[in-house]
Amino acid sequence: MREILDDIERWRAAGKRVAVARVIDVDGSGPRLPGAAMAVSDDGEVAGSVSGGCVEGAVVTEALAILEGAERRIVTFGYSDDEAFAVGLTCGGTVHLFIEPLDW
Amino acid sequence: MDAASADATPIYEALRDLIRAEQPVALVSVVDGPHVGAKLLLTPDAEPLGTLGDGDLDRVVTRDAMGELDAGRSGMRHYGPKGQAGETAVSAFIESFAPPPEMWIFGAVDFTAALANVAKVLGYRVVVCDARPVFATARRFPMADEIVIDWPNRLVDARGSGLGPRDAICMLTHDAKFDVPAIVAALATDVGYIGALGSRRTDTDRRQRLRDEGVTDSQLDRVMGPIGLDIGARTPEETAISILAEIIALRTGRPAPSLRDSHGDIHR
Structure with missing residues (x-):
């Protein structure tokens, strides 16, 4: 969070809305610890990261959907037998993110 | 003042100021349960800000979060609706912002x-x-x-x-x-x-x-x-x-x- 405050403040000053994704739990090998955070502005700018670059693209999509009115929620990325998990971590772990608008 | 900055974000703003002042602070967020998104902001010295939706739950989580903050740890905890141990109705993410070493x-x-x-x-x-x-x-x-x-x-x-x-x-x-x-x-x-x-x-x-x-x-x-x-x-x-x-x-x-x-x- 610390490292993305300047970007968040810049976006807020410009009247943009902001969503924040935070790592809340990691199973197995994960590149970032709980608390790692990434912010997305409503026009698609990004600050910070929640993995080694494996899932950030999908997080932007989720964050923009939440800024457009989808419910704040936990999003999980990781290896699975389920074909629906198109996005995963190359390190084989599972990362749970909480994505929400910065409205608090 | 534009619409975005007119929205009240008191917990974020307090968190931002404490992080920048390098003061210890813990942010608790309900990530699953009846009040998803509810927040509690805790510091060793000042009054808590926000609520997780129940006074008993707030008290139990505050005790746990202050322990996590002392250790500089962040992680998930699970509680009953009133903070009961061994239950999972409420999932809370406790995030510690310790001053830099x-x-x-x-x-x-x-x-x-x-x-x-x-x-x-x-x-x-x-x-x-x-x-x-x-x-x-x-x-x-x-x-x-x-x-x-x-x-x-x-x-x-x-x-x-x-x-x-x-x-x-x-x-x-x-x-x-x-x-x-x-x-x-x-x-x-x-x-x-x-x-x-x-x-x-x-x-x-x-x-x-x-x-x-x-x-x-x-x-x-x-x-x-x-x-x-x-x-x-x-x-x-x-x-x-x-x-x-x-x-x-x-x-x-x-x-x-x-x-x-x-x-x-x-x-x-």
Whole structure:
């Protein structure tokens, strides 16, 4: 969070809305610890990261959907037998993110 | 005022200000349960801000979160609707924002700038201390958060009680006149890492002088000297990496070859 405050403040000053994704739990090998955070502005700018670059693209999509009115929620990325998990971590772990608008 | 900044975000703004002031703060968010998104902001000194939706739940979570904040940990906890243990109706993410760890570097020498730079990359608040005002200048160490012109042992005596397991002291003077009293003072603190630069001969001599000062063998075990991992570091920058890598390895308990525990030439 610390490292993305300047970007968040810049976006807020410009009247943009902001969503924040935070790592809340990691199973197995994960590149970032709980608390790692990434912010997305409503026009698609990004600050910070929640993995080694494996899932950030999908997080932007989720964050923009939440800024457009989808419910704040936990999003999980990781290896699975389920074909629906198109996005995963190359390190084989599972990362749970909480994505929400910065409205608090 | 535009629409976005007119929205009230009191918890975020308090969190932002506390993080920037490097004050300890914990943010609790309900991520699953009846009040997803509910927040509680906790500091050791001020009144809590926000609620998770139930007064009993707030009380239990506050107790847990303050423990996590003390340890600098972040993670998930599960509770019943009123904070009951062993239930899972509410999932809360407790995020600790601890102040940055401190690295105190003693000796304003050519290795100091390199070590200060690498320590900054890893998020330390860096203090450079040297008794000689000609060498300990902000011009030579622009990356340092603080420069103290004093004998290192006097700095430790004055402020060492604030050091904890996440903090580090690195003696780079390789001058027994400064090192020995500073190490004696550092051993009286809870600082997590004490490292001392120098050749094997310097280190052997320094350990003898410390014993002569009454330092016990078990106390000497806390001193990493010669400082750093045995990775063949030569330049000040490589030495800085070997020191920070040693600090990481000691924290995580992983096996990595410290120079203190190896033999033979440091530079081969």
